[in-house]
Amino acid sequence: MKQFILTTLNGLTLGALYFLVASGFTLVFGLMRNVNLAHGALYLLGAYVGWTVADKTEYWLLGVAAGFAATAVLGLGLQLLIFRRMEGQDLRQTMVTIGISIVLADLMLWFWGGETYQFSPPEVIDGSLLLPFTPNWRYPSYRIALLVAAAAIGVGLWLFLNRTKVGMMIRAGVDDRAMLAASGVNVQRVFAITFMVGAGLAGFAGVVGGTALSIAPGEDVRYLLASLIVVIVGGLGSITGAAVGALIIGLAEQYGLAYSPTYGAVYTFLILVAALALRPQGLMGRRA
Amino acid sequence: MMRSVRGAFLAATMLAGLSITASAQAADSIKVGGLATLEGAFTVLGQDGLRGLELALKEANYTAGGKKIELVKGSSDATPDSAIRAARKLVEQDKVDILVGPLSGDEGVAMRDFAKTHPNVTFINGSSAAQDTTLRSPAPNFYRFNTDGVQWAAGLGDYSAKTKGYKRVVTVAEDYGFPYSQVMGFMLEFCKAGGKVADKFWVPIGNKDFSSIIAKIPDNIDAIYVALGGADATNFLTQYEQSGGDKPMIAGSITVDQTVLGAKGKRRSYLIGTPSAGPIADTWDDAKWKQFVADYKKAFPDGLPSPSLFAHAYYLAGKAMVEGLNEVKGDLGDGEKKFQAALAKLTMDTPTGKVSLDKNRQAIADIFLTEVVEGPNNTLMNKVVKVIPQVNQTMGMDEAEFMKLGPASRDNPECR
Structure with missing residues (x-):
């Protein structure tokens, strides 16, 4: 029983982390039809920048802010300088993002080396807390904080998309780009904002996820793969879909690891296969 | 037209790759x-x-x-x-x-x-x-x-059971050939000295999230034998600490090597006193x-x-x-x-x-039994407890007898 509850919590928190990474990914795809395969590299870059800032200033929260800001600015730059020039050419954009991710990965390896870095989160959330209604079961406070943060981001994104003017434009853009442009909206600016927020979320997730686990070369590919699976299962372009997909994948991974470690990785792909076979547009996705 | 451009691009990248690898060989x-x-x-x-x-x-x-x-x-x-x-x-x-x-x-x-x-x-x-x-x-x-993973564990099982007094442990190790060898080497001596290994946890290599494994670690044990390398070891230790775990560690040969001791973050006090064995010892006092x-x-x-x-x-x-x-x-x-x-x-x-x-x-070759101590300038290091001279592949056992134990695997050996 204890194991089941703890494993469920682990699955939820891992799902929360996957949601943070995948939400930016799916946001960008939904609006711009751009499969940004450099999303994993942005995750890792945010983590490294955040670590450096947190290490220098000794304020973890500053590190989180720096991780977000650095990748948001980079994302804005990428959109204005590169993707804008190849608008509507999906394949070319995708190829370019692969190229960018490879270049970024090597630059990061050169700059930060191959070591494993670990954050020191603030005292308040660095330790374990007693789970309520249980006989002395402890759970890492940080992972609870992660869960709360992901929920907050999720609500924040929902409010941003549903209650602000920019959010309204983004939703309109997802439905019909040409119509949005025709009604006098500066689509390029909407694109830039979306890409900036999406990239920033990747960097934010980098710091937050890097604190939960650790940061090292190779994490970029891991989280890119996780985001891809999450959005395929949940539905490309849908924030709710990303949340549902992330929870399913997070729980599957943790139950797999706890109850049949040898075949743990298989479950994720079984879910992926089932999703593609039965509902190719994803659980929350709409048919293109 | 588009297709041919793409084809040419692919060919060009492949050629570029080849020209880097193929260099002329001098006579x-x-x-x-x-x-x-x-x-x-x-x-x-x-x-x-x-x-x-x-x-x-x-x-x-x-x-x-x-x-x-x-x-x-x-x-x-x-x-x-x-x-x-x-x-x-x-x-x-x-x-x-x-x-x-x-x-x-x-x-x-x-x-x-x-x-x-x-x-x-x-x-x-x-x-x-x-x-x-x-x-x-x-x-x-x-x-x-x-020397190999079994040899590297020479002396560790004995030391853990007799000097450290650990009687009941679980093992956490990556799921492939080298950790199988390490666990076997440790258990050969540990079980012979009367110790029990209550459970063995094998995790996929490169796994980052150990929280569900940690949730399975029972409370009635004396120590955890950990054979994880590099980033994996660092991740496990952080999460074990965060979940309030405090059982001492017995380390595999690559768990507390320089990459882990040198890793940034705070873990010093927990690591001190961790026994380990392997082919080198950082602080061996030898010219x-x-x-x-x-x-x-x-x-x-x-x-x-x-x-x-x-x-x-x-x-x-x-x-x-x-x-x-x-x-x-x-x-x-x-x-x-x-x-x-x-x-x-x-x-x-x-x-x-x-x-x-x-x-x-x-x-x-010789194997070094070590224990983590605090060194000068706030560094951690492996101090030599004992050098076990010229360990061979069958750990000093008769070859036929050793081969009878069978190859190290997930469930071999056992001593619950």
């Missing part, structure tokens, strides 16, 4: 492939392994047996197929005469089988330490000058070892604070290769037979004592 030079994990979870370890090989070559001034040595590097990511892919490229495309590598356990087993298909190339193991690589159906042209550390630091100012086990193993491989080549004056004709015979007979004087090979071309 009287010997081409050596250095293969290590420069990608994935073991990147730092792979980098350090190659430093060891380069140190050995640098000491020989990149010449051996009167010929110049040219080093070609290859990279794998600790999976057997990536190692074979890299080896195939080095052997078949770059045409290396000697291949030094690989780094990780299962890669070594795969390399042994690959070696059998290229009898005219000599393979010297880098640092991979799964026991079966040389114990069961060994390849005649595969040489291992480092030759100190010289080796000094040479390493001088050659690689941006390397680790002290050479890791991987640098040491690759160094042994490089040194053996140089000494073997000197013996035969660089003669690699006749399918490298003379060179291979010289390697098999080699007895080396190394920074960690005498190293010689058994009939399976597997090293017999």
